[in-house]
Amino acid sequence: MRAAESRPTHLALRYGPVRWSFAELNQRVQRLARQLATMGVKSGDRVALLAQNSPQFVACVHALTRLGAILVPLNVRLTKDELCWQLSDVRAAVLLHDAAYASIAAEVGGVLPAITRATLDDEAATDELVISHLPEAEIALRTLIDLDATQAIMYTSGTTGHPKGAIITYGMQWWSATASALNLGYQRDDCWLACLPFFHIGGLSLLMKSVIYGMSIVIHSKFDATAVNRSIVEDRVTMISVVAVMLQRMLVALDEEQHGDVPGRYPATLRCVLLGGGPAPLPLLEDCARRAIPVVQTYGLTEACSQAVTLAPEDALRKLGSAGRPLLPVQLQIRHEDQPAAPNEVGEIYLQGPTITPGYADRPEATVKALRDGWLATGDLGYLDSEGYLYVLDRRADLIISGGENVYPAEIESVLLAHPAVAEAGVCGMADTHWGQVPIGFVVLQAGSSVDEQKLKEYVAQRLARYKQPRAIHIVRQLPRNSSGKLLRRELPKLLSE
Amino acid sequence: MRAAESRPTHLALRYGPVRWSFAELNQRVQRLARQLATMGVKSGDRVALLAQNSPQFVACVHALTRLGAILVPLNVRLTKDELCWQLSDVRAAVLLHDAAYASIAAEVGGVLPAITRATLDDEAATDELVISHLPEAEIALRTLIDLDATQAIMYTSGTTGHPKGAIITYGMQWWSATASALNLGYQRDDCWLACLPFFHIGGLSLLMKSVIYGMSIVIHSKFDATAVNRSIVEDRVTMISVVAVMLQRMLVALDEEQHGDVPGRYPATLRCVLLGGGPAPLPLLEDCARRAIPVVQTYGLTEACSQAVTLAPEDALRKLGSAGRPLLPVQLQIRHEDQPAAPNEVGEIYLQGPTITPGYADRPEATVKALRDGWLATGDLGYLDSEGYLYVLDRRADLIISGGENVYPAEIESVLLAHPAVAEAGVCGMADTHWGQVPIGFVVLQAGSSVDEQKLKEYVAQRLARYKQPRAIHIVRQLPRNSSGKLLRRELPKLLSE
Numbered sequence: 001m002r003a004a005e006s007r008p009t010h011l012a013l014r015y016g017p018v019r020w021s022f023a024e025l026n027q028r029v030q031r032l033a034r035q036l037a038t039m040g041v042k043s044g045d046r047v048a049l050l051a052q053n054s055p056q057f058v059a060c061v062h063a064l065t066r067l068g069a070i071l072v073p074l075n076v077r078l079t080k081d082e083l084c085w086q087l088s089d090v091r092a093a094v095l096l097h098d099a100a101y102a103s104i105a106a107e108v109g110g111v112l113p114a115i116t117r118a119t120l121d122d123e124a125a126t127d128e129l130v131i132s133h134l135p136e137a138e139i140a141l142r143t144l145i146d147l148d149a150t151q152a153i154m155y156t157s158g159t160t161g162h163p164k165g166a167i168i169t170y171g172m173q174w175w176s177a178t179a180s181a182l183n184l185g186y187q188r189d190d191c192w193l194a195c196l197p198f199f200h201i202g203g204l205s206l207l208m209k210s211v212i213y214g215m216s217i218v219i220h221s222k223f224d225a226t227a228v229n230r231s232i233v234e235d236r237v238t239m240i241s242v243v244a245v246m247l248q249r250m251l252v253a254l255d256e257e258q259h260g261d262v263p264g265r266y267p268a269t270l271r272c273v274l275l276g277g278g279p280a281p282l283p284l285l286e287d288c289a290r291r292a293i294p295v296v297q298t299y300g301l302t303e304a305c306s307q308a309v310t311l312a313p314e315d316a317l318r319k320l321g322s323a324g325r326p327l328l329p330v331q332l333q334i335r336h337e338d339q340p341a342a343p344n345e346v347g348e349i350y351l352q353g354p355t356i357t358p359g360y361a362d363r364p365e366a367t368v369k370a371l372r373d374g375w376l377a378t379g380d381l382g383y384l385d386s387e388g389y390l391y392v393l394d395r396r397a398d399l400i401i402s403g404g405e406n407v408y409p410a411e412i413e414s415v416l417l418a419h420p421a422v423a424e425a426g427v428c429g430m431a432d433t434h435w436g437q438v439p440i441g442f443v444v445l446q447a448g449s450s451v452d453e454q455k456l457k458e459y460v461a462q463r464l465a466r467y468k469q470p471r472a473i474h475i476v477r478q479l480p481r482n483s484s485g486k487l488l489r490r491e492l493p494k495l496l497s498e
Numbered sequence: 499m500r501a502a503e504s505r506p507t508h509l510a511l512r513y514g515p516v517r518w519s520f521a522e523l524n525q526r527v528q529r530l531a532r533q534l535a536t537m538g539v540k541s542g543d544r545v546a547l548l549a550q551n552s553p554q555f556v557a558c559v560h561a562l563t564r565l566g567a568i569l570v571p572l573n574v575r576l577t578k579d580e581l582c583w584q585l586s587d588v589r590a591a592v593l594l595h596d597a598a599y600a601s602i603a604a605e606v607g608g609v610l611p612a613i614t615r616a617t618l619d620d621e622a623a624t625d626e627l628v629i630s631h632l633p634e635a636e637i638a639l640r641t642l643i644d645l646d647a648t649q650a651i652m653y654t655s656g657t658t659g660h661p662k663g664a665i666i667t668y669g670m671q672w673w674s675a676t677a678s679a680l681n682l683g684y685q686r687d688d689c690w691l692a693c694l695p696f697f698h699i700g701g702l703s704l705l706m707k708s709v710i711y712g713m714s715i716v717i718h719s720k721f722d723a724t725a726v727n728r729s730i731v732e733d734r735v736t737m738i739s740v741v742a743v744m745l746q747r748m749l750v751a752l753d754e755e756q757h758g759d760v761p762g763r764y765p766a767t768l769r770c771v772l773l774g775g776g777p778a779p780l781p782l783l784e785d786c787a788r789r790a791i792p793v794v795q796t797y798g799l800t801e802a803c804s805q806a807v808t809l810a811p812e813d814a815l816r817k818l819g820s821a822g823r824p825l826l827p828v829q830l831q832i833r834h835e836d837q838p839a840a841p842n843e844v845g846e847i848y849l850q851g852p853t854i855t856p857g858y859a860d861r862p863e864a865t866v867k868a869l870r871d872g873w874l875a876t877g878d879l880g881y882l883d884s885e886g887y888l889y890v891l892d893r894r895a896d897l898i899i900s901g902g903e904n905v906y907p908a909e910i911e912s913v914l915l916a917h918p919a920v921a922e923a924g925v926c927g928m929a930d931t932h933w934g935q936v937p938i939g940f941v942v943l944q945a946g947s948s949v950d951e952q953k954l955k956e957y958v959a960q961r962l963a964r965y966k967q968p969r970a971i972h973i974v975r976q977l978p979r980n981s982s983g984k985l986l987r988r989e990l991p992k993l994l995s996e
Contacts, residue, residue: 002826006826178679181680182679185686187683188683212680312686
């Protein structure tokens with residue numbers, strides 16, 4: 001509402017041929033909110049949303065705010081059983097979905113008939129109604145937001161067991177958005193390309209930045225490297241958030257489009273490529289530096305409302321491989337055996353501040369376990385250098401302990417990725433009677449490249465200590481990734497049986 | 499401290515030949531904090547500061563934060579008696595001053611011997627100590643800031659009676675700084691020229707922006723139009739806050755430097771001239787538009803931590819004369835006879851939000867009077883147009899009621915200022931037996947110009963309704979202004995007796 005008052009004609013979002021100004025977005029939001037009220041949605045209700053990135057998704061996020069209802073964004077890759085479990089676990093009152101997920105939503109409805117369902121209309125881009133044929137209740141919509149109120153419950157897989165719903169408050173979003181603006185700068189003509197799924201925190205926090213800043217976004221419903229490259233030029237994109245594998249594919253597509261020997265580049269309007277989703281391979285960062293691509297590394301997680309630590313643009317080259325320094329309102333500690341670690345000493349990353357979740361919905365035990373004296377135990381390993389810059393190593397659960405030595409998968413993956421024939425790499429631990437665990441590697445080759453396991457092993461042997469060298473390196477067609485493109489190391493062992 | 503960690507080598511401040519990086523500023527702050535601890539300054543103490551703009555002033559502001567002490571910045575124009583009254587009223591424990599105010603501080607010390615005094619060393623720019631020869635106490639300095647804690651008590655004259663001390667919290671500063679960044683944009687190479695006094699909220703809030711953003715400032719100890727113009731070019735200034743009379747003088751100086759007929763311009767690096775301190779005369783705004791000077795009008799007050807309403811750069815021409823829209827966290831209402839006013843209806847401006855003061859120190863009655871249901875009654879008159887843009891008319895206390903008609907001094911001043919011979923204009927009311935009040939005008943002529951009262955009256959008569967035409971227009975040598983350059987209309991009648 002405030003963005004619509006301040007910048008009514010400014011482009012709020014673009015999605016293919018669809019363009020909504022902030023005034024138009026606000027109108028859709030208000031109408032959808034009144035439609036949802038007709039469906040019985042009220043303050044405090046938990047409303048699940050199963051949809052791909054679209055303008056309707058955006059309208060839905062803000063419509064729930066206007067009603068004081070809580071958004072539960074669902075991962076579109078979940079199976080029917082997983083969806084049913086999550087909807088029951090969160091006690092959802094309503095399931096909203098787009099046309100693409102109508103059939104699985106109907107199946108879910110068969111199992112959970114008490115949940116009200118409605119389809120977000122694909123035609124909403126041209127029609128004014130987001131849900132067809134549903135009348136609008138005549139109610140007053142909320143105009144003030146309580147920062148301590150819950151905006152969303154976002155299920156995160158965590159490291160073990162069933163996923164749990166992290167509470168995302170409006171205050172977390174506000175502090176995250178403002179701190180990010182101070183860190184990356186904010187220009188009033190910024191335009192952010194949204195290709196991360198909105199049901200992950202990287203996507204959802206971008207939707208909040210858009211309305212807090214009054215900033216345009218360009219929505220891509222799925223990641224397509226060529227389409228993204230084209231959009232960066234045609235839509236004058238200034239910012240984009242990606243994970244490493246997306247950026248790698250963008251660079252490959254860029255070079256293919258070039259048809260030349262000179263590495264492809266982006267226009268100078270692209271001022272920030274925010275790179276998250278896990279430690280980035282050094283060869284990728286070096287490649288970007290050669291192409292003068294303004295990569296800003298970041299470390300974040302759902303529980304920290306995305307971005308928690310960011311490498312300032314001016315440090316990008318000096319601190320290659322670092323995730324940078326915590327955002328202004330965030331405090332960071334490395335703890336080793338429950339004590340603050342010394343510089344360069346590896347330990348678990350702890351975070352505190354107003355961008356950090358107050359806990360997990362309806363899971364007091366998980367909350368107590370994750371939040372210790374107000375500090376969030378992230379489950380990630382890393383260290384601070386002598387200047388206080390964070391280097392993220394791995395998920396603690398992914399750590400391989402081989403003969404008593406800590407072996408970090410990301411370090412080995414980084415070496416494999418530096419090989420010219422390798423497009424993607426993943427490393428995990430395998431039980432070994434002698435060493436406890438040994439690392440094993442999986443690689444996807446560059447299109448048209450060929451190399452055998454022996455050659456790869458020799459390559460690695462020249463670059464890594466013996467205990468870090470993978471016992472085996474398997475050449476596979478693809479690596480397991482989540483819908484944000486993050487590598488799922490825990491699922492690598494499944495490839496062995498295939 | 500955080501700015502020093504994130505951008506240690508980035509320029510924090512420049513003052514003539516003096517340049518301090520954020521690491522250096524942090525070091526001065528820490529040493530000064532430890533020196534103040536030696537003097538006995540402790541958490542909650544009220545520490546008065548009597549100094550002109552300087553690096554030492556900046557160090558002092560932040561040193562008090564590191565001790566949890568409360569800053570009471572004193573207006574350097576106050577007389578000995580006024581200083582004594584304010585120091586007693588606020589129960590100051592310590593009076594810090596610079597060398598320039600050593601003698602008046604000594605006089606004050608004679609009257610109030612219980613107040614500890616210390617001189618901030620002018621040599622601090624080259625020496626590392628901010629107070630000479632004072633040892634540093636070995637204490638731990640604060641590293642966390644409570645947003646609800648009081649940073650400063652700033653005396654504002656208000657409309658009547660003795661000044662009272664508005665409480666400025668850290669939260670007000672944080673919300674103001676972030677909201678301003680979203681409104682004006684923030685670029686990591688921004689450099690803000692500081693020529694408003696640091697003892698006013700416009701200056702103090704800039705010091706907080708500098709450390710919250712990690713942004714360079716260029717300090718001018720006093721306003722000199724030629725020096726400011728030179729600094730804008732040489733220091734690559736991107737932002738500057740000024741009041742109208744300063745900007746007028748800058749333009750005159752700019753044209754003199756040009757020696758040509760073409761109106762002078764500023765380099766494109768100057769991206770924002772934040773214009774506050776009262777309604778701006780339209781001729782000035784039009785002149786700036788002709789010169790492509792990016793003027794951003796703003797309406798603010800001490801109780802709102804400076805900037806509360808700002809005209810976005812893209813609206814500068816479309817809404818010429820408007821102060822714009824409230825910053826995102828601020829709510830604004832116009833009330834007429836205690837009811838919300840209709841669009842275009844004049845009333846008193848009310849503000850609410852996290853940038854608004856919680857009240858006046860030790861003055862519960864004044865607090866209750868100013869804050870009604872959480873809304874601050876600003877004492878300023880204005881209206882919202884149909885798009886919700888604020889037009890500020892005048893201080894309610896400056897309003898002239900003539901024959902039952904409301905007459906706004908700023909409107910008449912604006913007409914007088916449009917006359918080519920007029921450099922400055924002020925209008926106030928004078929008692930009149932027939933009409934109740936009538937407006938009278940005072941003008942300062944442009945150097946080298948001449949015009950008589952009769953000609954000016956004819957000029958005004960063509961442009962304003964009869965009841966708005968000043969009964970008399972006096973040509974004077976200067977107008978009464980406060981140290982920020984704001985016109986003091988209440989003091990205009992004194993000119994009659996001179």
